[in-house]
Amino acid sequence: MLSAFLSAFRTPDLRKKLLFTVAIIAVYRLGATLPSPGVSFSNVQKCIDIMESGATSGVFSLLNLFSGGALLSLSVFALGIMPYITASIILQLLTVVIPRLEQLRKEGQSGQAKITQYTRYLTLGLAVLQSSAFVALARSGQLFSNQCDQFPIVPENTGLPMWITLVALVITMTAGTGVVMWLGELITDRGVGNGMSVLIFTSIAARLPSEGWAIKESRGWAWFIAVLALVLLVITLVVFIEQAQRRIPVQYAKRMIGRKMYGGTSTYIPLKVNQAGVIPVIFASSLLYLPQLILQFFDQNDPGPVQSWVQNNIVDPASWIHIVIYFLLIIFFTYFYVSITFNPTEVAENMKKYGGFVPGIRPGKPTADYLDFILSRITLPGSLYLGVISILPNFFFIWLDNNQFQNFPFGGTAVLIMVGVGLETVKQIESQLMQRNYEGFLR
Amino acid sequence: MHIGFAYTLIVLLIITSAILTMLILLHRGKGGGMSSMFGGGVTSSLAGSSVAEKNLDRYTVLVGIVWFACIVGLGFWLKLAVDGGS
Numbered sequence: 001m002l003s004a005f006l007s008a009f010r011t012p013d014l015r016k017k018l019l020f021t022v023a024i025i026a027v028y029r030l031g032a033t034l035p036s037p038g039v040s041f042s043n044v045q046k047c048i049d050i051m052e053s054g055a056t057s058g059v060f061s062l063l064n065l066f067s068g069g070a071l072l073s074l075s076v077f078a079l080g081i082m083p084y085i086t087a088s089i090i091l092q093l094l095t096v097v098i099p100r101l102e103q104l105r106k107e108g109q110s111g112q113a114k115i116t117q118y119t120r121y122l123t124l125g126l127a128v129l130q131s132s133a134f135v136a137l138a139r140s141g142q143l144f145s146n147q148c149d150q151f152p153i154v155p156e157n158t159g160l161p162m163w164i165t166l167v168a169l170v171i172t173m174t175a176g177t178g179v180v181m182w183l184g185e186l187i188t189d190r191g192v193g194n195g196m197s198v199l200i201f202t203s204i205a206a207r208l209p210s211e212g213w214a215i216k217e218s219r220g221w222a223w224f225i226a227v228l229a230l231v232l233l234v235i236t237l238v239v240f241i242e243q244a245q246r247r248i249p250v251q252y253a254k255r256m257i258g259r260k261m262y263g264g265t266s267t268y269i270p271l272k273v274n275q276a277g278v279i280p281v282i283f284a285s286s287l288l289y290l291p292q293l294i295l296q297f298f299d300q301n302d303p304g305p306v307q308s309w310v311q312n313n314i315v316d317p318a319s320w321i322h323i324v325i326y327f328l329l330i331i332f333f334t335y336f337y338v339s340i341t342f343n344p345t346e347v348a349e350n351m352k353k354y355g356g357f358v359p360g361i362r363p364g365k366p367t368a369d370y371l372d373f374i375l376s377r378i379t380l381p382g383s384l385y386l387g388v389i390s391i392l393p394n395f396f397f398i399w400l401d402n403n404q405f406q407n408f409p410f411g412g413t414a415v416l417i418m419v420g421v422g423l424e425t426v427k428q429i430e431s432q433l434m435q436r437n438y439e440g441f442l443r
Numbered sequence: 444m445h446i447g448f449a450y451t452l453i454v455l456l457i458i459t460s461a462i463l464t465m466l467i468l469l470h471r472g473k474g475g476g477m478s479s480m481f482g483g484g485v486t487s488s489l490a491g492s493s494v495a496e497k498n499l500d501r502y503t504v505l506v507g508i509v510w511f512a513c514i515v516g517l518g519f520w521l522k523l524a525v526d527g528g529s
Contacts, residue, residue, distance in 0.1 A: 037456060037517035040525060076514055113471065120468060155525050159446050160453070168453050172514065175460035178467045179507065185470065 021191035031077040032070035038165035043151040076176040087122040131173035193425035201421040253355035274382040278420035280333035334383035344371035456513040
C-alpha cells in the first residue's frame with residue numbers, strides 16, 4: 001500500500017496530477033471560508049455558535065454538509081456545487097422528455113458537449129436564483145431560524161446603500177458558483193478523479209473532524225469510540241458491495257485479418273452490483289431537499305395546514321413518510337441511472353460486430369435480453385443496499401430521539417459519497433499507475 | 444476609511460465578476476459534471492487542450508485573482524467600517 005503510494009509520487013505525470021488536484025482543493029477550501037463582501041465574519045461566527053448550541057438545527061443541514069459548512073457562513077463559494085448538481089439532474093431528466101436533447105445525447109461526443117454547455121448555462125441561472133434566495137433569507141434572519149437577530153449578518157451601518165451591498169453579494173456568489181464549476185472541470189481535466197465528486201468529497205471530509213469532536217464533547221469517549229466502530233463497519237460493508245460484480249463470460253471467435261490472427265480470447269463483462277455509484281443518493285437527497293427550499297419562501301411564523309403537513313411529514317427526517325420517500329427515490333434513481341449508463345442493446349450489438357458471444361446464448365437480441373435480465377436482477381440488491389445505507393441515520397433519530405444527530409456526517413449519505421468517490425479516485429490513480437508498473441493499491 | 448475606496452472596490456468586483464463568469468462560460472465544458480460521472484469516463488481525455496484554451500485559462504486565472512483580491516479588500520474594509528465606530 002505504502003510502496004504503491006510512493007511509486008505514484010515517483011511517476012512524474014501522476015505526481016503532477018495529484019499535486020494539481022491538491023492545489024485546486026486548497027483554493028476551493030480557501031474560497032469556502034472567505035466571507036462574501038458585506039457579510040460580517042464575526043457576526044456569522046456568533047450566529048453559527050448560537051445555532052450549534054441551540055436544540056433546533058438549521059433546515060439546511062444537508063446542504064450545509066454538501067457545501068462543507070460554507071453555506072451558513074455565506075462565504076464566496078456558499079452555493080458550492082449544488083446548482084451544478086441540480087442543473088445536471090434537470091437536464092438528465094429532460095433528455096427523457098424533450099426529443100431534441102435525446103437526439104443530442106445519442107450524437108456522442110459533440111452532442112454530449114452541447115448538453116454540458118447547456119448544463120453550465122442553467123447552473124448560472126440557478127445560481128442567481130439561489131443566491132438571491134439565500135441573501136434574502138440571511139437578511140430576514142430566517143437562515144438561522146430567527147435565533148440570531150441581535151447579530152445582523154449583513155450589517156447596515158457601513159455607509160454604503162443597502163441595495164448596492166445586496167447586488168454585490170448576489171453577483172459575487174453567482175460568480176463564485178461559476179468558479180467552483182470551473183475548478184471541478186479543471187480537476188476532471190488535469191487532475192485525478194471526477195472534479196465534482198472530489199469537491200463534494202472534500203466538503204464532507206472537511207466537516208468530519210468538528211462533527212466527530214462534537215459527539216465526543218456531548219456524549220463522552222465511549223460514544224465516540226462506538227460511533228467510530230460503527231462507521232468503520234459501515235465503510236467495510238460499503239467497500240465490499242461497491243467492489244462486488246458479476247462477470248458474464250464472453251467468448252470471441254477467431255478471425256484472420258490479412259496474415260494475423262485476432263480474437264479467440266475469452267473475457268467477461270463486469271456488471272457491478274451497484275452500477276449506478278453514488279449518483280442516486282446525491283440526486284435523491286437533492287430532490288428531497290427541494291420542498292425545504294420552497295417552504296423557506298413562505299411565512300415561517302404563521303404556517304398554514306399544508307405547510308405544516310409538509311414540514312412534519314416530508315421535511316422532518318425522523319418521519320416515516322420522509323424515510324419511505326427517500327428510500328423509493330433512491331431505488332428509482334438507481335434504476336434510472338443504470339438504464340442510462342448501460343445500454344444492453346448497444347453492448348450486444350458491439351459484441352456481435354467483433355464476433356463475440358455469451359456461451360449458450362445467441363448473439364443479437366437474445367444476448368441483449370439476457371444482459372437486460374441479469375442487469376435488472378443484479379440492480380435490485382444494489383438499489384436496496386443504497387437505500388438501506390442512506391436511511392440508516394434516520395433510524396438514529398428515531399432511536400436516540402436527539403436533534404444532535406440531525407446532520408450526522410457519519411450517516412449513510414455522507415459515508416456512501418465518501419467511500420464511493422474515494423474508491424473511484426483510487427481506481428483512476430491505479431489505472432494510471434498500471435501504465436508504468438503493475439503494483440497497485442487495490443488487490 | 445474613505446467611502447470612495449469601497450465604491451471603487453465594489454464596482455471593480457462587479458465588473459470582474461461579470462468578466463469571470465463570461466470567461467468560464469467560454470471554456471469548453473470538459474465533461475466535469477454528471478455526464479462523466481455516469482461512467483462515460485474516458486471521453487474527455489482524447490482532446491488535449493488547445494492554445495486558445497490555454498490562453499483562456501491564463502486570463503481566467505488573472506481575472507480570478509483580481510476578483511479574489513477585491514473580496515478580501517472589501518472584507519477588511521467592512522471590518523474597519525463596522526468595528527471602527529462607523
